[in-house]
Amino acid sequence: MAALDTFLNIEPIDCTYAGLQKDSLKGEVAVITGGASNVGLGYARAIAWAGAKVVVADLNAEAGAETERVINAENGPDTALFVKTNVTEESDIKNLARLAIEKFGKVDILINNAMNMRLNGTILDSPISDLDSSFAISGRGVMLAIKEFVPAMIKRGHGVVTYSATQFHYCPPMVGGSIYTAGKAAATSIMMSLANEVKNTGVFVFCLTPAGVARIDFSKMPPMPEGKEKPDFAMFGMPGFHGLIPPESGGAAMVYCILHAETLHGSGIIITDAFEAMNYPYPNPATVRKNESRRLSDMEMTMAFCTMGPGFGK
Ligand SMILES: NC(=O)c1ccc[n+]([C@@H]2O[C@H](COP(=O)([O-])OP(=O)(O)OC[C@H]3O[C@@H](n4cnc5c(N)ncnc54)[C@H](O)[C@@H]3O)[C@@H](O)[C@H]2O)c1
Structure with missing residues (x-):
């Protein structure tokens, strides 16, 4: 497919390709926070494709x-609304809710996705302000949005929070x-505590782990070692991965998970497992490896990475 005429x-x-x-x-x-880039953009576009209205914050x-x-x-005019939002600011979240309700009358699905990916240093080398900012987006931002949108759900x-x-x-x-x-x-x-708090209310809560969602221009990759072919989609050395996942495919997985939110309530799912549940061969059947060993669960994956010791080559 040719790229759309957009700087994105x-x-x-x-998503019919994904069986949706x-x-x-x-x-x-x-409502999708951080919905203007990569993972969130894929979610917003897939959810809109599936017929919902989307508010991108x-x-x-x-x-x-x-x-x-x-x-x-x-998808047609009045499918999407963008609201400039800093998820860490209470007044911005209130403004987001006001404009979303004004435009679409209600909010059924809250996707907490925003993050500043540059806040990724080590404890020893990072300024305290980086830790504050990380918790502000992930902790405070998620809780502000939950408190704003979940009571009406x-x-x-009726509602889904992810x-x-x-x-x-x-x-x-x-x-x-x-x-x-x-x-x-x-x-x-x-999120997992919220799942307990809203038990039996008709609101379902789960986490979806993107795990390698990115749009990469492989033509700009450095040359491969002699005798090795350039991969289309590859996440080197990561156990259980098919490879990097295009954001549109990540969006399809999110639509699938929202549709199955009741069965996912109180749990987390890695995107590759969502694909497996969908029987969705992304990005196309020719690139799916056959006879791959089973994928790792969230906990197994964490354990695998955290018990490897002091790093490669040491
Ligand atoms: N890409 C992956 O494979 C991957 C893997 C695991 C988890 N995640 C998670 O998925 C989410 C999206 O990742 P991504 O790769 O699309 O990142 P990204 O940097 O491409 O997108 C993040 C978006 O959040 C926005 N944002 C940052 N701070 C904000 C704030 N305070 N208020 C509102 N918006 C803000 C940014 O402007 C950006 O549009 C993140 O929470 C990330 O931790 C991604």
């Missing part, structure tokens, strides 16, 4: 406006993102 570097979206129905989320309204006003424009061009007995988690709940030395994982673990804890 995306391709037209069509065009109108499966018709009538729903979703992001700090990046330029990408947000472009996201709104693209989604409306793909409980009242209506979070873009990571499988790294603490950080092995060779990865080095201790500040990032600390914030992510806090948010995962909030």
